[in-house]
Ligand code: C2E
Ligand code: MG
């Protein structure tokens with residue numbers, strides 16, 4: 054009997070594997086088509102808000118994908134798939150062009166959009182011609198220096214620090230802000246914060262979310278240390294994943310420059326982001342006039 058059950062479990066396992074493989078393959082084919090056609094791909098923008106003034110300082114570009122026949126697939130699923138298949142390279146290039154074209158469209162409409170940060174995975178960062186791609190992007194879309202920036206995780210910068218410095222410096226040459234994403238979740242030593250030409254440190258949302266409630270002391274100590282360190286190193290600090298007023302309150306005790314999270318704005322499409330940023334602008338200018 055045991056043997057029989059074992060065999061059945063094995064068969065079931067095989068069947069599940071088969072379905073899974075099949076789905077993965079179908080998804081990969083769909084991703085390949087999207088990379089070719091752009092169909093089902095959209096950029097959402099999540100505001101980065103100045104903690105003290107409420108002004109929208111910038112946005113993070115986040116890919117959204119709804120392939121025909123699948124419904125929405127989360128980035129947590131399709132980004133790793135894109136990584137494994139190598140499709141992240143053409144996908145990332147598409148994203149960069151979509152963002153640049155959107156920034157251009159806003160400028161042509163007479164608006165002054167805030168800076169937009171693009172996520173770069175290791176494979177993207179280490180492309181031979183990344184710097185040239187970025188240079189060409191600024192030129193083709195006639196974007197002012199610094200309007201596009203990048204976010205990298207600690208693991209991207211762990212190896213080959215010398216080469217990383219050269220690439221980061223070249224990007225800084227276009228005025229790009231360069232952020233360390235999800236800070237505190239990697240394994241890196243702290244020395245690279247000093248050695249690399251970064252502008253921004255984004256504290257991972259797990260620390261922000263544990264600032265409130267039971268056993269908040271550990272997170273409070275980490276946030277105090279990290280923000281203090283960033284301040285000393287001249288880095289701008291972003292708190293990620295701020296969801297509640299209580300978290301915002303807790304963060305007011307530390308030198309945090311910018312907030313990003315559902316509390317200050319969810320990722321929304323370009324039209325939604327435009328409304329969000331113009332609303333903040335009106336409020337901010339209104340307050341400035343009231344102060345005069
Ligand atoms: P990330 O770069 O750390 O982006 C922040 C993620 O946190 C986003 O998830 C965002 O929707 C989510 N988030 C923002 N505010 C809150 C909040 O208050 N609470 C919670 N619980 N979550 C919040 P999303 O869009 O699902 O993206 C997940 C990850 O996928 C990103 O993490 C990034 O690593 C990757 N990703 C997304 N778009 C791209 C892309 O264009 N290129 C690359 N290479 N990676 C991307
Ligand atoms: Mg990011």
Ligand code: MG
Nearest residue numbers: 234235255293
């Ligand atoms: Mg992040």
Ligand code: MG
Nearest residue numbers: 235257258293
């Ligand atoms: Mg994160």
